[in-house]
Structure formats: C-alpha cells, structure tokens
Amino acid sequence: MTTPPDIRVHLVSDPTYLSGVRDLIAAVARRLSFSDDACGQIALAVDEALANVIRHGYDRRKDGPITVSIWPLPGDNGHPRPGIRIVVEDEARQVDPGQIKSRDLDQVRPGGLGVHIIRQIMDEVVYEKRTGPGMRLTLVKRVPDPAARPTCADCTCSSAPSKPAPNT
Amino acid sequence: MPDDSAINVTSETIGNAAVVTPHGDVDLARSPVLRNSLRQVQNAKPGRLIVDLTMVDYMDSSGVATLVEALQIARKNNTRMVLCGMKDRVRSIFEIARLDTVFSIATSRESAMTA
Numbered sequence: 001m002t003t004p005p006d007i008r009v010h011l012v013s014d015p016t017y018l019s020g021v022r023d024l025i026a027a028v029a030r031r032l033s034f035s036d037d038a039c040g041q042i043a044l045a046v047d048e049a050l051a052n053v054i055r056h057g058y059d060r061r062k063d064g065p066i067t068v069s070i071w072p073l074p075g076d077n078g079h080p081r082p083g084i085r086i087v088v089e090d091e092a093r094q095v096d097p098g099q100i101k102s103r104d105l106d107q108v109r110p111g112g113l114g115v116h117i118i119r120q121i122m123d124e125v126v127y128e129k130r131t132g133p134g135m136r137l138t139l140v141k142r143v144p145d146p147a148a149r150p151t152c153a154d155c156t157c158s159s160a161p162s163k164p165a166p167n168t
Numbered sequence: 169m170p171d172d173s174a175i176n177v178t179s180e181t182i183g184n185a186a187v188v189t190p191h192g193d194v195d196l197a198r199s200p201v202l203r204n205s206l207r208q209v210q211n212a213k214p215g216r217l218i219v220d221l222t223m224v225d226y227m228d229s230s231g232v233a234t235l236v237e238a239l240q241i242a243r244k245n246n247t248r249m250v251l252c253g254m255k256d257r258v259r260s261i262f263e264i265a266r267l268d269t270v271f272s273i274a275t276s277r278e279s280a281m282t283a
Contacts (some may be wrong), residue, residue, distance in 0.1 A: 015197035022195075040226075040257050041237070047228050051196045109240075110233035113265050118227055120264050151238045 005069035005087070013054045013064035013090075020112075022047050022067060025086065032084050033143050034073050042084065042141055045121040047089045048114040051139050057092025057135065065091050073140070083142035091134040097127035179204040184215035185281060189225040194231030202231065206238045213245045218280045222253030232265055239271065249271070252280035 005030065011017045023044040027040040050066065058064035066088065073083040100117035119125050127139035175198040176191040184207045190202050212218065219235065222226075235251070242249035252274040254262075262268040274280035 018195050018197060018228075019193060037257075037260075041260070044226075044228060044261065047195065051228060051230060054196065108236065108267070108270050110236040111229075113229040113232060117264050125196065142225065 001094075003120060005071050007070040009068045011066050011068070012062060013050070013058040013060075013066055014062040015054060018047055018050055021050060025068075025070070028070055028141070029084055029141075033082060034084070034141070038141070038144070041121045042086075045118045045139060046086055046088065048117050049073070049139065051092045053092060053115065053116045053135075056095075057090050064090060064092055072140070077121065079142055079144045081145055083140060086139045088137045089130060091130075091132070095137060096133075100127050110143065111157045118140075175201045177202055179205060179209050180228070182281070185218055186210075186212065186267075187218045187220055187277065189220040189223060189259070193226040194224055194234070195228045196225065196230045196264070197273050199230040199234045202238065203234045207235065208242075208272050210238065210241050210245065210247065214247055216281070217226055217242055217247050217249045218277060219249070220277050220280075221251060222256055222277075225255065227258045229265070234249070234269065235271070236267070236278055250274050250280040250283045252277050252283075264270055277283035 007024075007077065009021065009024065011021065020041045025046045026043040028040040030036070030041045034042065050068075052066075053066055056059060067090075069087045069089070071085040073079070073085055075082045100115055102119060103112040105116065118139070122141050124138065126138040128136045128138070130136050175194065178189045178191070179242065180187050188209055190205075192198065194202055206219075217238070219238070239249050241247075250272045253264055254273060259268065259273075262271065262273075270281055276281040
C-alpha cells in the first residue's frame with residue numbers, strides 16, 4: 001500500500017509495550033465501527049503478531065525495532081463493509097513465509113498457537129520478506145455484515161460459523 | 169521505567185485445594201510470573217488446583233501456554249486442575265485454540281471446589 005498510514009507507531013521489541021499497542025488498536029478499531037468483541041479480538045491478533053516477532057524474530061531481544069502501521073479501509077464495490085488494515089514490520093531474522101503455519105491443535109501442548117489465533121481472527125493474513133532486513137505482516141479485518149452473520153457476527157466462539165482451517 | 173511484568177499472583181490453600189489467583193493482564197510480559205507461581209504451588213502436589221481468573225481481563229497465547237504446562241504437570245501429579253471465573257474475552261482465546269474442552273472450567277470458585 002503506497003498511501004501513508006493514518007497512524008504509525010515505532011516501538012522496540014520489549015513485551016512491556018504490548019499492552020499499550022493493544023489499547024491503541026482496540027481504540028482505533030472501535031472508532032472504525034467494530035464491536036467491542038471484535039476490537040478485543042483484533043487487538044489480540046496484533047498482540048500475537050508482535051509476540052511472535054519478539055520471541056522468534058528477535059529471540060526475546062528487547063531492543064529490536066518494530067513498526068505498526070494502521071489504515072482505515074472504506075467500503076467499496078469489492079468490499080462493501082469498511083475495515084482496518086494493520087501492517088507489522090520488523091528488522092528481525094527473515095523466514096520463508098511458507099514456513100509460517102499453524103500447528104495441529106489436536107496436540108495439547110504449550111506454544112505455537114499465535115499464528116492459528118491470528119488466522120482465525122483476521123480476514124486477510126499475509127507474511128512477506130521485506131526488501132531490506134526483516135518481515136512484514138499485513139492484517140485486514142472487515143466489519144462483519146450483520147445481515148450475513150446475525151449471531152456471533154464477529155467472534156470465533158463455538159457457536160460462530162466455522163472458518164476454513166488455515167493452510168489447507 | 170515501570171516494571172510492567174509485576175503481575176500480582178496470590179495463592180492460598182482451602183482444604184486439599186490450592187487456589188491461584190492472578191490479577192491483571194496475562195501476556196508475554198507477565199505470563200512468566202504466573203508460570204513461576206503455578207510451579208511453586210504444584211511442587212506441593214495438591215489434590216486440587218484451582219486457577220481463579222476472575223481478576224484477569226486479558227490473556228494471550230503465552231498465558232494459555234502457561235496454563236497448558238500447568239495442566240500437563242497436574243496430570244502427572246494426579247492433581248485435579250480447574251479454571252474458574254473466566255470472562256468472555258478470556259474464554260474466547262481458549263475457544264479459538266480449541267482448549268475449552270480440554271480444561272475443566274467452572275463458573276465460580278465455589279463450583280470449582282467440586283467440579
């Protein structure tokens with residue numbers, strides 16, 4: 001996306017600042033007409049993305065640069081509902097985007113849930129290698145159409161319509 | 169700089185049950201504190217371990233992973249582990265991770281004592 005973002009936040013890879021980013025994302029999403037539940041879930045998805053950068057990209061180093069950029073998305077012919085685009089960029093180790101996958105949830109073990117959570121919550125999830133160092137993760141979420149999903153419109157609870165399994 | 173990792177976790181013993189109560193958000197910065205508290209309590213191999221989440225407004229996958237670790241230890245020790253007081257926002261991450269059927273989840277601390 002070539003249009004400059006409406007909001008751009010630079011932070012270091014210190015988990016201390018995750019709560020501040022969550023609050024920002026939820027507040028912006030609320031202004032863009034997402035429900036309270038959806039705001040919390042979008043903030044969770046970004047939190048998981050940042051946590052993955054901190055843990056796996058920077059190996060828990062606390063001084064690695066991370067940029068979070070936010071664009072409001074107006075509704076248009078292709079996507080009648082408005083939404084939000086969030087891009088997370090780092091200068092950490094690059095990995096093949098094809099290797100970034102959810103794990104088998106039938107295995108009850110700690111860890112490895114972040115990518116699954118991100119894919120369950122967001123409508124679009126694209127990992128890319130940046131031209132320079134690091135990775136770029138683009139996340140898009142559209143305000144759900146209440147007519148199409150009258151119940152649990154924007155959550156992923158057990159009574160919500162199921163999404164296709166990621167990476168299948 | 170404030171120490172954001174300073175989550176408050178209280179623990180108490182009621183009968184044969186150890187009750188662990190974290191206060192505040194459980195995220196990547198704070199889940200290690202909860203993990204240490206759970207490990208300390210589980211070293212005593214209580215008959216029942218109740219994790220009261222009433223005071224937790226937010227949990228990410230690192231918090232969930234901490235509880236999965238505790239569940240694995242509990243199973244080895246023949247400890248009955250029950251989560252209680254879970255708010256909808258916290259419960260949703262267990263549902264996304266399909267762990268809501270793996271854990272025993274009670275609505276209140278009282279019901280967790282017998283669940």
